[in-house]
Amino acid sequence: MRFQKTTEYAIRVMVFLADHMDERYSANQLHQTLQIPYKYLGRLMQKLSNAGLVEVTQGKQGGYRIIQDLSNIYLSEIVNVVEGLADYGRCVLGFPQCSDENPCSLHKIWKERQESITKMIYDTTLADLQSNGSKKY
Amino acid sequence: MRFQKTTEYAIRVMVFLADHMDERYSANQLHQTLQIPYKYLGRLMQKLSNAGLVEVTQGKQGGYRIIQDLSNIYLSEIVNVVEGLADYGRCVLGFPQCSDENPCSLHKIWKERQESITKMIYDTTLADLQSNGSKKY
DNA sequence: TCTATATTCTACTCAGAGGTAGAAATAAGA
DNA sequence: TCTTATTTCTACCTCTGAGTAGAATATAGA
Ligand code: SF4
Ligand code: SF4
Numbered sequence: 001m002r003f004q005k006t007t008e009y010a011i012r013v014m015v016f017l018a019d020h021m022d023e024r025y026s027a028n029q030l031h032q033t034l035q036i037p038y039k040y041l042g043r044l045m046q047k048l049s050n051a052g053l054v055e056v057t058q059g060k061q062g063g064y065r066i067i068q069d070l071s072n073i074y075l076s077e078i079v080n081v082v083e084g085l086a087d088y089g090r091c092v093l094g095f096p097q098c099s100d101e102n103p104c105s106l107h108k109i110w111k112e113r114q115e116s117i118t119k120m121i122y123d124t125t126l127a128d129l130q131s132n133g134s135k136k137y
Numbered sequence: 138m139r140f141q142k143t144t145e146y147a148i149r150v151m152v153f154l155a156d157h158m159d160e161r162y163s164a165n166q167l168h169q170t171l172q173i174p175y176k177y178l179g180r181l182m183q184k185l186s187n188a189g190l191v192e193v194t195q196g197k198q199g200g201y202r203i204i205q206d207l208s209n210i211y212l213s214e215i216v217n218v219v220e221g222l223a224d225y226g227r228c229v230l231g232f233p234q235c236s237d238e239n240p241c242s243l244h245k246i247w248k249e250r251q252e253s254i255t256k257m258i259y260d261t262t263l264a265d266l267q268s269n270g271s272k273k274y
Numbered sequence: 275t276c277t278a279t280a281t282t283c284t285a286c287t288c289a290g291a292g293g294t295a296g297a298a299a300t301a302a303g304a
Numbered sequence: 305t306c307t308t309a310t311t312t313c314t315a316c317c318t319c320t321g322a323g324t325a326g327a328a329t330a331t332a333g334a
Contacts, residue, residue, distance in 0.1 A: 001140050001216075001254065002224040005322070008231030015230070015243065026280065035232075040323055046282070059331025060279045079138075083321095087139040093152070094145030095172075105266040106152065113257060117138065117250045129242040142292070163310065177293055183312070196301030197309040220291095 007082045009036050009044055014078050017054065017066045018126040024063035044082070051081045071127035079121050088118045144219045146173045146181055151215055154191065154203045155263040161200035181219070188218045208264035216258055225255045 003011075012034050017025065027045055031038040045064055049056040053073060054064045066073070079085060091098055092110040140148075149171050154162065164182060168175040182201055186193040190210060191201045203210070216222060228235055229247040 001138070001144075001220070002227050003138050003229065003231075005231060007138075008229065011243070012230045012232075015241070028280085037323060039325075042281070043283095049281095056281070057331085058281050058329080060277090061332055062280045062330085064281095083138070090139050092140065092145065093149045094140075094142060095149075104152070105268040106148070109257060109261065113250070113254050116253065120246060120250060124246065131242040165310080174293060176295075179311070186311095193311070194301085195299080195311050197307090198302055199300085199310045201311095 003079075004083045006040075006044060007079055009034075009041070010048065010078050010082050011075070012036065013041075013044070013048070013064075014053065014066075014073070014126060015129050017064065018070050018073075018130055021066055021070070024057060024061070024065045026063035029063070047081050048078075051077065053077060053081065066126075069127075070130065071125045073126045075121040075124045088114065088121075090114075140216075141220045143177075143181060144216055146171075146178070147185065147215050147219050148212065149173065150178075150182070150185070150201075151190065151203070151210070151263060152266050154201065155207050155210075155267055158203055158207070161194060161198070161202045163200035166200070184218050185215075188214065190214060190218065203263075206264075207267065208262045210263045212258040212261045212263075225251065225258075227251075 013030055013036070016030070016034060025033075027038065027042050030036065030045075031041050036044075045054065045056070048054045049064065053066070053068070055067045056062070056064055076085060092106050092114075093104065098104075150167060150173070153167070153171060162170075164175065164179050167173065167182075168178050173181075182191065182193070185191045186201065190203070190205070192204045193199070193201055213222060229243050229251075230241065235241075
């Protein structure tokens with residue numbers, strides 16, 4: 001029960017870039033600062049840029065940057081790029097089809113928690129996550 | 138962000154057996170009733186029995202059964218048998234070391250949800266999950 | 275134009291989850 | 305005792321997430 005490692009990487013990068021808007025960071029800089037495997041990060045960044053979440057500049061002095069308004073970038077978009085959103089809403093017992101009427105005994109207690117996390121990724125934007133002052137990275 | 142498929146299987150089996158205490162079910166019966174791959178289920182049941190969660194009888198008319206008091210079997214034990222509990226408490230950014238002091242911007246909102254799920258699996262027993270009446274399976 | 279620093283593309287490797295196959299061991303009951 | 309239904313053991317296979325390697329492409333700036 002956790003996010004995929006790649007999703008963690010993606011959130012790490014986006015939160016970091018959000019805290020350093022208007023600056024470009026190369027894959028190598030991000031790799032060193034955020035402890036993410038260099039080559040792996042390259043492919044991840046490509047996905048994020050294809051999804052329009054970061055702007056990319058090639059060549060010397062190039063790198064990645066966020067240009068969108070931070071309050072328009074939701075965690076759900078980041079999660080979607082990496083692991084997709086299909087699992088949110090999944091039955092805790094793994095059954096494919098099951099209406100909410102006449103639910104099994106675990107349904108209610110599980111759905112509450114699941115929806116709380118779903119709500120979190122759909123409601124939280126990078127603007128909510130800016131750490132003004134006390135930056136750690 | 139979801140349980141492993143095998144964990145779902147395990148919970149399915151245990152909830153089913155809890156609803157049918159004092160009856161033995163063979164792997165084949167469970168396989169057909171709960172739609173879990175037969176051979177795969179065999180290995181899963183072995184783990185559950187090694188952990189003492191089910192009693193097993195070999196040979197003809199054999200099968201699996203719960204003998205413990207249902208209120209003594211916590212979801213956390215079931216999860217532990219399959220995927221372990223190490224991920225509960227994991228940092229949402231995947232960093233290995235990070236104290237709760239001077240937390241990053243995501244820490245609080247994430248910890249709340251994570252602890253809610255952790256609490257669920259540590260506090261819920263099979264007795265809480267018995268569906269008296271309206272059984273679906 | 276050339277060079278250094280970037281991203282991008284392609285093709286691997288590795289580990290673990292999920293699943294399959296078949297034979298061996300066990301025990302109830304005819 | 306023999307048969308049959310069962311678990312158990314061992315060995316594979318497949319798929320996906322994670323990570324590595326190297327060459328190709330792009331571009332700022334000397
Ligand atoms: S009622 Fe139970 S089986 Fe059906 S979707 Fe909800 S948790 Fe899954
Ligand atoms: S403060 Fe942030 S980085 Fe540190 S453990 Fe909490 S979520 Fe992870």
